[in-house]
Amino acid sequence: MKRTSTRIISIYLITGITWILASDWFFGQFNYPEERFYQSVKGCGFIVVSGMIFLYMLRQYEARNRHYLNRLRDMNRELEQRNDALAASNIELEQFAYIASHDLQEPLRMVTGFLTQIEKKYEENLDEKGREYIHYAVDGAIRMRQTILDLLEYSRVGRKDFKQESINISEIVDEIISLNKPLFAENNSIIEKHELPVIIGGKTLIRQVFQNIMTNAVKYRKADIQPVIVIISEESPTHWQFSVSDNGIGMRQEHLERIFILFQRLHSREQYSGTGIGLSVCKKIVENHGGRIWATSEPGVGSTFNFSIKK
Template identity: 40%
Template sequence: MKEIVRVSLENEMDLILAHKRSMKLAELCGLSLSIQTTFATAVSEIARCAIESGAEAFMLLGIDFLKANRKQVTAIVYDTAPYTPKWQEAVSYAKRLADNVKVVRNGAHIEVSLHLEINFAGVISPAKLESFIQYFESEPPISPYDEIRRKNIQLQDLAQRLRESEASYSFLSDRLPLMIFSVNHLGTITFSNKWLQDYLGIPITQLDIAHWQQVVHTEDQHRMASDLNQLIINKKALRQQYRLRQNSTGKYLWHMISIQPAENDRDLTTQWVGFIVDIHAQKLIEQTLKDNTELKETQQKLVYHQQQLEQKIEALNRSNYELEQFAHLASHDLQEPLRKLFFYADVLQQKYRETIDASGVQILNNMTQAAGRMKELIRDLLAYSELNQREFEFGEVNLDTILEELLKDFEIVIRDKGAVVRKQPLPIIHGNAVKLRQLFSNLLSNALKYSKAGVTPQIDITCLQTPEALAITVRDNGIGFDPKQQHRIFELFERLHSRSRYPGTGIGLSICKRIAELHHGSISATAEAGEYASFQVTLPLSQQSYIHTA
């Protein structure tokens, strides 16, 4: 089975997440809403039983490959609880909703799998599966709990990457604006990044649990020693705040320390991985708000420390994004499937040249070109993650080429809808090709998605150029939207149409807006409900007069 997403099953919030992700995977595979709901309900029943058992449980969602190019959506719930009558009731109920439910009991472990065959499975390609994985990794959290849970998962993933590639991990960790370390069961620091060593000014070989008092405020030493001892004894996570001495100034600054246990290949906890974040500015702001004395001095401190806090949060968010991208690429061998694709394409061209007609040759060429574009994207992303600087890279971008490639990508949808796309020639500008491709892909996708039933979709792409900038307009004759909602349409997670009729995350236009801003441009929209929607992207022809700091 090709794993798409994993969900831990610990509480009711995880049950909600399991239901939503089951629904979403079925939706991505093209299944109807009723089938999505039935499948997700069956999965939820099994997940609920696993959560109520109180044991360690989790769920895997993925795609199974069957014979004759058939595929099926699969949900597998693993639990360490015994198989009780309550489990039998849950499985019995699930079988009334899903035809293919299997139970495997292996000692104290239970494995319940639910399967749902996909119609038209041929369109679920390896590239499509990778897009499913990327969707779930990049989808916004559904709640504060989900956001905290994701942060914990990222930290655990970071520990796994450390064992697999210490060199890459060290390279990245030294560039993050936070202190990272790992400690073994004896309380000895086994790894730290440069930030921690520079801050403490103590060789890591001399720093263990018994010597933390050298750097911890006297009022926090007893509490921290007790917390760390309990951490090792109980093999649990730790998230606390302490004051640590800064070597360069001798001052004690507030920090949040978060530590997670990391298991080895035999599921034994042999070390803990943690990070330390400077929250001193936040603590000072809180204290200032409580005291509220000497108002003028307090206001000055509030402004200063708020700025410091915002800068640290901004730097941490950027670094988290870079780390997320690198971790995703490093955990999946994206290059190998592409090499195989090129190899098999070459075999088809050389060995079966005489048996493939001209149309087949063209399709094969299009496939190879699409794979080539993906290979370039992977290479650019890997190169970007290894850059020392954080500047947004720009170069010459042929917008006409990008639009032609996108029209090829959407040719099946365009043909199925009978859409008519008219495009004016577009110029070469200075920008980032990957981001601009994503921007116009979102606009084209929306224009096709929000078409009116029974009306031939018409999409016009026009361009108005000045010596300094250009304005590209993408206009359709679809369902449009209320002009009063223009101020909301680019807001994050904002949806103007029902999710049941027009699926989506609600962040596509927010992404477009952000990409335009990163290019020192803008995007605006005009529309009439039931008539049309028009999006205008304004971009400078050159970025040389700007200094990018986003």
């Protein structure tokens, strides 16, 4: 717009100067007629010529703007169509995840139930190897069922239509400590929470983030070392940032991004149980609250999980 205005003014000035010089030359050929007549012709001519040029440029400018507006409308229409298609696809995906997980759980329950019955009914006929095989089969079915439940949970937290409510983070931490009292008490965990704010968000979802990180801090503790968990918060103009630190086993720098990917594990199931989905769920919840999550860590020293929630 600014470039176009400058162009119009420049052409207007050039036209005016050119007209004045040309009219002076033309009337000079006739030794200048009456002064008033000369000035009238000169002024009217300038207005007509400059007006025609200005009108031409204005029409060109309007035509170009009309073209850009049509393109913008087409792009907006296409974007809306893609958004509608994506929304429909997400709904179908959530429905598929729910139906698939529900339908898959039933046969797994049957497999687990019948294997357990076989073990009980034919215990005397089974040798050590047979009982071991049944144990592996039951354990695999249980882990598969847990994976299905985790996938179902992951699909649920992907929705952004959660209820926005006031959340006292200090109370949330106290609830988690109370609900997981056996876990924290068994390991003599020390939990230090600094002054924590009241925020706006999905209460159940935010609780899930803190619970996953806090229980992981105990789960990945160092042997024979009392777990220490420190929870702090910082305020910025647009976000609340939380940090949960521990003195656990820690991890290498190259693993800090990988831990937030679905089903990514750094340890075998024999060392640490779980499906490797917890931090992926945390990442999705935090992003749906307009924030981000990241970790810093040092092997043998501990880890700090940071995440922000938009105000």
